[in-house]
Each structure stands twice: as structure tokens, then as C-alpha cells.
Amino acid sequence: MGAEISAGITIVYAREDPPDHWEAAVFLAGPTPRSAAVASWRPAAVGELRRRWRGDGRLVVFVPEHRHDRYTDYDAQIDWEERCLHLADEVIFWVPREPVTMPAFTTNVEWGMWHDSGRVVFGAPPDAPKNRYLLHYAAAFGVPTANDLAGTVAAALERIGAGASRTGGEREIPLLLWREKPFQDWYRGQADAGNTLLGARVVFRFGAWWGLHVRVRVAAEDRIKDNEIVIGRPDVSAAVLYRPGETLDDAEVVLVREFRSPCAEGFVHELPGGSGMGTAFENALAEVAEETGLPLDPARLREHGTRQVNATMSAHRAHLFSAEITGDESARLHGSGPHGVAADGERTYVEVTAFGRIRRERLVDWATLGMITEVLQEMVPEG
Incomplete structure (x- = not known):
């Protein structure tokens, strides 16, 4: 019946x-x-x-x-x-x-x-x-x-409220996740590729983070993929603050040092950045001010595009920006801190470091190294 x-x-x-x-x-x-x-x-x-x-x-x-x-x-x-x-x-x-x-x-x-x-x-x-x-x-x-x-x-x-129309595998996405922009961004990309969501199961939710075990029909390969978890969170904005040098390795880059639990060494070196309620551009300006104490004139900030950070696991993207700093700013920033939003458990220390040292001593992860390189490579003359 x-x-x-x-x-x-x-x-x-x-x-x-x-x-x-x-x-x-x-x-x-x-x-x-x-x-x-x-x-x-x-x-x-x-x-x-x-x-x-x-x-x-x-x-x-x-x-x-x-x-x-x-x-x-x-x-x-x-x-x-x-x-x-x-x-x-x-x-x-x-x-x-x-x-x-x-x-x-x-x-x-x-x-x-x-x-x-x-x-x-x-x-x-x-x-x-x-x-x-x-x-x-x-x-x-x-x-x-x-x-x-x-x-x-x-x-x-x-x-x-009024709910939201869902069919087939979409029914397995509860409204509290269906209405989240990071989920919709991920799902829109799958739909644009012709893929079909056949099923899903929420694995976890923690604040704005979520994990979803998905079952997807892959259109390009005509097969079903069902052994992966998609991790989602709001997109981040990251800013490369730099001072040119005589060579690429001599260029100075502003890093922030902060304790991050997933980091094997405890403290991680990363670019000023994070998520926020504004546009990607507004978030970048706010994060630079919060994590370094440097209030940037918006006219100084350049945009370099958007990419996923860890596409094999997380659906979120990084919006990359940069700004050239002066010698006085570099001196003022070096060794400053702590900065950050204390109410969020954030405590950051600024380190101004030569790009050559960043490479040789492996101070940053591969994603951060790629973002820095994306900005600094424009300093290298063609030919």
C-alpha cells in the first residue's frame, strides 16, 4: 500500500x-x-x-x-x-x-x-x-x-519554513545543509559537469563545517563513485603581502604563525586570511588587519583569482589577493603580535621571511607555497 x-x-x-x-x-x-x-x-x-x-x-x-x-x-x-x-x-x-x-x-x-x-x-x-x-x-x-x-x-x-524542492538523491540533503552556500556551490559544479547525486549521508557538522558521504554518477565515465567524503566550509580569502628583492628568492613575504591543531609541528606558517561575512575582497582586507595589524588601503589590493585548496577532500576555495608593502611596513610588521580575534581563539604572530628561506626550510604547505609563487612569479621578466 x-x-x-x-x-x-x-x-x-x-x-x-x-x-x-x-x-x-x-x-x-x-x-x-x-x-x-x-x-x-x-x-x-x-x-x-x-x-x-x-x-x-x-x-x-x-x-x-x-x-x-x-x-x-x-x-x-x-x-x-x-x-x-x-x-x-x-x-x-x-x-x-x-x-x-x-x-x-x-x-x-x-x-x-x-x-x-x-x-x-x-x-x-x-x-x-x-x-x-x-x-x-x-x-x-x-x-x-x-x-x-x-x-x-x-x-x-x-x-x-517553505522548504526546498528536492528529488532523488537530493532528498538526502537536509535543509540545514541544502541552504548553505558552500554546499550549493559544490552541487552546482557537479550539475554543470553533468553528474548526478544519487545519495548522501551527513557525516558531521561543526559550526560552518560539514562532511558529506556522497554517491555520485560520474557522467564522463558512466560509472558510480560512492567511496568519498566531501568536506565543506566557507571559502577563504588569502593575501600575499610582499616586498620585491633583487631576485625571486630575495623577495620578502609576510607570513603569520599560529597554532593549528592539525599541524604536525603545532604551529603553522600561513598567509593572512580566512572567512567572513563580506565579499572575498572585503574579507581579505579584514583578515590582513586582524592578523597583522596592518590597515591596507583597498586600492593597494590586487586580485589573482580563485582555486580549490585541496580538491581531493575539501570543496571550499581560496580567493587570492596581493599587495606590495614598503620597507617601513616590513620593519614594523616583522615580529609583531599577537594579533587576531581573541574571542575566536585566534592568536597570530607576524614573520617577514625571504621567499628562498620559505622554499628551502619548507615553512609552508604546498597550497600556500603555490599561492605565494602565483603572485611572485609576476616579478620574473619574461624570456
Whole structure:
């Protein structure tokens, strides 16, 4: 039997297949009555969703109860629930816990798996027992909460808004990621190449960073690639501040030294740069000021284009800029610091270093060396 469809709402019960497209999807997580004599809370939740859904498209509601009877295939039920939990844009936890008829043991485990996903809401009646621990983690991770079913449903729909149309593998990209510019930039590039997203699974989210295990049909090779993770973050702007020398190796380059946990030596030498809320040009100016203390006149900043930094792993790009500095600026910058935004844990020290030393002593990674070379090579006369 197929899903139940009416007035923009599609109800998908346990073991039923999800539709092939939608604007939004929610999963009704929480305790299921152990006895047919105890009424389920989910019909009331569906009723609230029908009353409150204002989107123009389809809202899919995953109900982990059978349409007519109780499930008998335990493993198949778990597989269906896991699949649909990952498909949901919001997981609505409503926990009217009752120790005998609805103890919510499984709900406790599901909450532990999803509470930090960024796409859950939590609700429970004020007198429901044994929810204090769950509420603690809701508060710790900024999960919207309510003490009635209507408020819980409203919190989920408020974050969903009108949703976004997704088909096929796109359905596996939750709205919180679908709406991110770094994801859309990556996905647009895949579509422009004729590739098709067949499936995806969010591996992690940390702030503006995300990891996505993808399954892609590669048009140019007519094959499916499904063993890679795409890491995404906002694009960065990087600036090469330099002072020409008699030779390329004599040219001075401004580096910032900063502790970075992934660096094997602890401290990394890098170009002034980072992400921000402005344009790539504005971000470059801001990062130079923050990390070196040098306020640059915008007219001095030149643009050199955009490339990915580590195309085998990360989808983000670096926007490269440069500016020539004076001897006085070089002297003032050398050894200065600490700079950076302390509230973000950023502490940078400026080092003005000859390009030859940067090469010989391997002070920077390959990507940074390439960006510096891109700028300085323009100083070398042709022929």
C-alpha cells in the first residue's frame, strides 16, 4: 500500500517507501504504545502538521507505526527507521513518557544519536517523568523545546519554513545543509559537469563545517563513485603581502604563525586570511588587519583569482589577493603580535621571511607555497 497523500501532506507509515520528491520531511520520534489499548500520540501530531503546514509543496511525515497493525519484522523496522531518520529535515521528538505503557527506552537511544544533529526539536508534557537528562542536552545544544505537542510541531515547522524542492538523491540533503552556500556551490559544479547525486549521508557538522558521504554518477565515465567524503566550509580569502628583492628568492613575504591543531609541528606558517561575512575582497582586507595589524588601503589590493585548496577532500576555495608593502611596513610588521580575534581563539604572530628561506626550510604547505609563487612569479621578466 502506498503513502497517504492529502492537502500537501504525505504520510509514510512504517515499511512504506518514501516518495521521490518533496519540499520538506519530518520524522515523528518518540515512544510507541506497547498495547493496542493505549492510544498513540502520533495522529494528533499529524493533525497539527496538517493545520500548520503553509508551504506550497509537499511535506512528508514519517510515522514509525504500521498503517493497520504492529510490526513483526524487527530488523526491517529498524532499517526503515534509520533510513527515514536520515531523510528527515527535522526529527520531532515528543516524549509523553509513561513508565508502564510508553517507557520510551528506544526513544532515549534515538535522542542520544540525534540530539546534536542540528535538526531536532524536543517536546514533552511537564509531568512526564525521566526527561530531565534529555532536556539537559536539549539546552546544551540549543535544541528548540516545548511542553505541548502543538508548540513542538510549530518549532519544527518554523525552522523548515517553505522548504526546498528536492528529488532523488537530493532528498538526502537536509535543509540545514541544502541552504548553505558552500554546499550549493559544490552541487552546482557537479550539475554543470553533468553528474548526478544519487545519495548522501551527513557525516558531521561543526559550526560552518560539514562532511558529506556522497554517491555520485560520474557522467564522463558512466560509472558510480560512492567511496568519498566531501568536506565543506566557507571559502577563504588569502593575501600575499610582499616586498620585491633583487631576485625571486630575495623577495620578502609576510607570513603569520599560529597554532593549528592539525599541524604536525603545532604551529603553522600561513598567509593572512580566512572567512567572513563580506565579499572575498572585503574579507581579505579584514583578515590582513586582524592578523597583522596592518590597515591596507583597498586600492593597494590586487586580485589573482580563485582555486580549490585541496580538491581531493575539501570543496571550499581560496580567493587570492596581493599587495606590495614598503620597507617601513616590513620593519614594523616583522615580529609583531599577537594579533587576531581573541574571542575566536585566534592568536597570530607576524614573520617577514625571504621567499628562498620559505622554499628551502619548507615553512609552508604546498597550497600556500603555490599561492605565494602565483603572485611572485609576476616579478620574473619574461624570456
